[in-house]
Amino acid sequence: MATAPARPADERVRNVGLARTLLNRPELGAVTGAILVWVLFAILAGDRGFLSLRGTATYMEVAAQVGIIGSAVTLLMIAGEFDLSVGSMVGAAGMIVAIGIGEWGWPVWLAILAAFAFALLVGFINGYIVVRTRLPSFIVTLGTLFILRGLTIGVTRTVVGSTQVGGLNAATTGDPIAALFTAQIGPIDVAIFWWLGLAMVATYVLMRTSFGNWIFGTGGNQVAARNVGVPVARVKIGLFMATAASAALLAVIQVLGAGSGDVLRGEGKEFEAIITAVIGGTLLTGGYGSAIGAIFGALTLGITRQGLFFAGISSDWYQAFLGLLLLTAVLVNNWVRSRAMKGG
Amino acid sequence: MSATDAPHAPASSGVEAPLIEARNLTKYFGSVIALHEVSLHVRRGEVLCLLGDNGAGKSTLIKTLSGVHPADSGELLVEGQEVRFESPRDALHHGIATVYQDLAMIPLMSISRNFFLGSEPTTGWGPLKTIDLKDADRVTRDALKEMGIDLRDTSQPVGTLSGGERQSVAIARAIHFGAKVVILDEPTSALGVKEAAVVLRFIAQARDQGIGVILITHNVNHAYPVGDRFTILDRGRLRGTYAKADLTPADLLEHMGGGAELDELRHELEEVAGVTTEPPMPPTGYVAPHS
Numbered sequence: 108m109a110t111a112p113a114r115p116a117d118e119r120v121r122n123v124g125l126a127r128t129l130l131n132r133p134e135l136g137a138v139t140g141a142i143l144v145w146v147l148f149a150i151l152a153g154d155r156g157f158l159s160l161r162g163t164a165t166y167m168e169v170a171a172q173v174g175i176i177g178s179a180v181t182l183l184m185i186a187g188e189f190d191l192s193v194g195s196m197v198g199a200a201g202m203i204v205a206i207g208i209g210e211w212g213w214p215v216w217l218a219i220l221a222a223f224a225f226a227l228l229v230g231f232i233n234g235y236i237v238v239r240t241r242l243p244s245f246i247v248t249l250g251t252l253f254i255l256r257g258l259t260i261g262v263t264r265t266v267v268g269s270t271q272v273g274g275l276n277a278a279t280t281g282d283p284i285a286a287l288f289t290a291q292i293g294p295i296d297v298a299i300f301w302w303l304g305l306a307m308v309a310t311y312v313l314m315r316t317s318f319g320n321w322i323f324g325t326g327g328n329q330v331a332a333r334n335v336g337v338p339v340a341r342v343k344i345g346l347f348m349a350t351a352a353s354a355a356l357l358a359v360i361q362v363l364g365a366g367s368g369d370v371l372r373g374e375g376k377e378f379e380a381i382i383t384a385v386i387g388g389t390l391l392t393g394g395y396g397s398a399i400g401a402i403f404g405a406l407t408l409g410i411t412r413q414g415l416f417f418a419g420i421s422s423d424w425y426q427a428f429l430g431l432l433l434l435t436a437v438l439v440n441n442w443v444r445s446r447a448m449k450g451g
Numbered sequence: 452m453s454a455t456d457a458p459h460a461p462a463s464s465g466v467e468a469p470l471i472e473a474r475n476l477t478k479y480f481g482s483v484i485a486l487h488e489v490s491l492h493v494r495r496g497e498v499l500c501l502l503g504d505n506g507a508g509k510s511t512l513i514k515t516l517s518g519v520h521p522a523d524s525g526e527l528l529v530e531g532q533e534v535r536f537e538s539p540r541d542a543l544h545h546g547i548a549t550v551y552q553d554l555a556m557i558p559l560m561s562i563s564r565n566f567f568l569g570s571e572p573t574t575g576w577g578p579l580k581t582i583d584l585k586d587a588d589r590v591t592r593d594a595l596k597e598m599g600i601d602l603r604d605t606s607q608p609v610g611t612l613s614g615g616e617r618q619s620v621a622i623a624r625a626i627h628f629g630a631k632v633v634i635l636d637e638p639t640s641a642l643g644v645k646e647a648a649v650v651l652r653f654i655a656q657a658r659d660q661g662i663g664v665i666l667i668t669h670n671v672n673h674a675y676p677v678g679d680r681f682t683i684l685d686r687g688r689l690r691g692t693y694a695k696a697d698l699t700p701a702d703l704l705e706h707m708g709g710g711a712e713l714d715e716l717r718h719e720l721e722e723v724a725g726v727t728t729e730p731p732m733p734p735t736g737y738v739a740p741h742s
Contacts, residue, residue, distance in 0.1 A: 315581040315582055315584075316573075316580065316581055316582060317571040317573060317580070317582055319582075320560075320564055320567070320568055320571055320582060321568075321569070323557070323559070323560050323564065324557055324560065324568045324569070327557030327558070327559050327560055328556075328557045328558075331551075331556065331557055332557065332568060332569070334539060334549075334551070335568050335569035335570070335624075336540055336543070336569035336570065337568060337569045394557065394559045394560070395559045444559070
């Protein structure tokens with residue numbers, strides 16, 4: 108400790124060196140992965156616009172879409188739980204906004220507020236069921252996944268008569284609140300700022316606050332955490348509400364940006380969010396992970412998806428790439444964790 | 452050999468009330484009598500060893516003392532005041548902390564984050580409140596040093612500590628956060644000889660600082676050196692409480708029922724194979740049964 112000269116350096120503290128310290132960080136795999144896929148597509152598609160500002164902006168935009176949910180899902184996974192309902196939540200919250208504005212003529216702010224209120228309620232219910240029943244969140248939120256999607260399709264068809272609501276632009280153009288979610292700053296989509304801002308907040312919460320310490324504790328060993336007074340139930344319910352709210356944020360960005368809502372929006376986003384977290388170094392078993400890592404996880408996904416596009420490879424191959432990335436990330440993570448436990 | 456049971460110390464005698472005292476605790480699980488009128492007490496700077504075979508009721512007894520589940524009858528007193536614990540947290544507020552062997556620490560978290568888990572020191576206010584990590588590191592190191600553990604680096608994961616160190620950090624944490632009585636559930640059972648010694652030395656250190664310790668173990672060799680008094684449970688009932696001055700390790704083993712059983716086993720082995728075995732007793736001070 109540099110600030111306390113009274114305490115001489117302990118001779119038992121081995122100088123492990125920068126390289127070794129980095130090797131023990133959960134973010135290592137994600138940073139390496141992002142660089143590798145970037146280099147790969149820079150070679151394959153560098154002359155086709157992948158390296159241009161526009162190309163960069165598009166993969167950042169794709170990364171932002173998975174990263175917004177990925178940040179929240181990362182915190183939840185560090186606390187040892189899954190949320191498979193976020194994808195359906197994107198569809199549900201999106202239709203609340205679309206129907207509210209397009210069918211019922213609500214002001215933009217009210218539609219957004221309603222979408223977030225609904226998301227927080229569903230998140231609370233998810234968390235409450237998990238905490239009270241002690242069922243695996245995998246099963247509970249798998250249930251919510253189908254309930255939400257089914258309700259979204261059924262209610263929308265009943266109310267609107269179709270599964271899409273369009274023509275929102277007339278109501279949202281010039282609306283200052285809508286601009287918060289849809290503005291372009293130069294070639295940069297405002298969603299990118301939402302993504303990076305959320306990831307920063309998630310990192311701050313995780314590393315610097317008591318709540319962050321409780322997240323690690325809850326995921327590391329919830330019985331031990333409860334024994335020392337960590338409000339485990341509150342931590343989990345709060346994080347389920349956060350993941351649902353992050354899905355609502357993405358829904359608002361998508362629906363207002365496109366000017367239309369579709370009941371199938373967000374399909375598969377739950378898996379992309381989990382992959383983002385895992386590539387980012389978060390353990391599936393909880394207790395270990397990083398929101399900074401999740402930034403690079405999302406970036407890896409974005410680069411891969413848009414890189415395939417720029418390279419002229421059919422996006423049919425995207426899912427195969429995704430699966431390969433996931434498996435590689437899991438193997439690297441296991442190795443990093445076993446190193447961390449050995450103290451490098 | 453005299454059993455030193457309930458203290459019966461009237462307030463006028465000038466003797467300090469025990470830190471914790473249980474009187475005639477009884478606990479049922481359905482039709483099973485898990486505890487039957489068990490009494491014990493611990494004073495400041497004293498190590499009470501709770502011994503007994505598997506199923507003797509040790510776990511039930513400490514769970515009752517630590518607020519996990521209430522007794523069906525009997526009284527619990529903390530420093531002479533009758534109390535009723537609704538939860539482990541409630542017991543903690545009264546200064547009764549329990550350290551469970553496997554559930555004490557979170558391996559992937561740093562030592563200082565573990566130390567302060569649930570009671571983090573914060574600076575700032577409102578939503579901007581942050582953990583004072585520097586302070587946490589310093590306090591953790593000092594608290595451990597005070598208890599005789601000089602740790603290398605408190606930012607390393609707890610998983611990198613040895614089993615004995617891990618137990619010691621958990622005990623130090625309980626004491627740092629105001630525990631007057633520390634209940635230790637089998638702290639040495641999964642440890643090697645050297646590691647067990649680390650923990651036992653740490654227990655002695657805590658005792659010297661005035662902490663009351665209840666040590667649960669079924670290992671006489673661990674209990675005897677550090678214990679002041681020994682309470683033996685058998686099938687949910689109190690067999691007796693003995694002061695150290697009144698018995699040898701062999702007596703202790705004998706009281707636990709282990710002596711007679713081991714003796715029987717020895718005879719059986721001799722009959723079966725003609726094997727002559729040495730008495731499987733502690734090397735010193737062995738008193739043959741019935742002598």
